Amino acid sequence: MKIEMAKSYGFCFGVKRAIKIAESAGEAATIGELIHNAEEINRLKQNFGVKTLEGVSEIKDEQKLIIRTHGIQKDDLQRLKAQNKELIDATCPFVTKPQQIVEKMSAEGYDIVIFGDKNHPEVKGVKSYAKGRVYVVLEPAELLQIKLGTRVALVSQTTKKIESFTKIADFLMQRARELRIFNTICNATLENQEAVKSLSQKADVMI
Numbered sequence: 001m002k003i004e005m006a007k008s009y010g011f012c013f014g015v016k017r018a019i020k021i022a023e024s025a026g027e028a029a030t031i032g033e034l035i036h037n038a039e040e041i042n043r044l045k046q047n048f049g050v051k052t053l054e055g056v057s058e059i060k061d062e063q064k065l066i067i068r069t070h071g072i073q074k075d076d077l078q079r080l081k082a083q084n085k086e087l088i089d090a091t092c093p094f095v096t097k098p099q100q101i102v103e104k105m106s107a108e109g110y111d112i113v114i115f116g117d118k119n120h121p122e123v124k125g126v127k128s129y130a131k132g133r134v135y136v137v138l139e140p141a142e143l144l145q146i147k148l149g150t151r152v153a154l155v156s157q158t159t160k161k162i163e164s165f166t167k168i169a170d171f172l173m174q175r176a177r178e179l180r181i182f183n184t185i186c187n188a189t190l191e192n193q194e195a196v197k198s199l200s201q202k203a204d205v206m207i
């Protein structure tokens with residue numbers, strides 16, 4: 001049997017960075033799971049005393065808090081800052097980017113469209129930075145019912161596929177007078193997706 005590894009796999013830059021931050025933080029609590037990997041979260045707990053809270057509502061007397069790679073919602077962040085807790089930000093810079101774009105573009109009066117899953121913590125966080133109208137969609141069809149303004153800014157959840165993002169952009173291009181497209185899809189995801197695509201074309205079985 002021939003076993004071939006994908007050209008790109010494993011922890012991405014943002015996850016490696018968050019793990020390093022958590023390891024050096026020591027006895028601390030993360031707000032939500034630091035990363036999507038139960039084994040690694042367990043290792044951080046066992047070896048470094050990093051515990052995981054479900055969310056902001058679970059915080060009690062913890063003094064040192066780590067913000068997970070997907071970030072948190074803006075009002076939660078502001079509440080925590082006001083509480084005099086030590087805050088360690090492990091938000092991936094590729095997630096901070098769409099948060100900043102949404103904040104800036106909505107302040108300039110653009111309607112915001114986020115291509116992503118509305119229940120995903122990253123998307124909830126990014127959405128919370130909008131000051132005006134903001135819509136989260138997965139399909140162009142979802143935009144049919146929405147009356148958008150003349151100026152629209154589009155961002156994507158970092159882990160989405162570029163092909164689907166392009167479809168949303170294409171749809172909006174035909175409707176908005178001014179459309180600002182920010183490709184906020186993360187390269188790490190793209191590279192892994194490409195590696196999976198190419199390996200799947202030649203493998204009989206993929207694990």
Ligand code: SF4
Binds near residue numbers: 012014158159
């Ligand atoms: S945005 Fe990209 S680099 Fe950052 S945590 Fe997500 S997949 Fe990793």
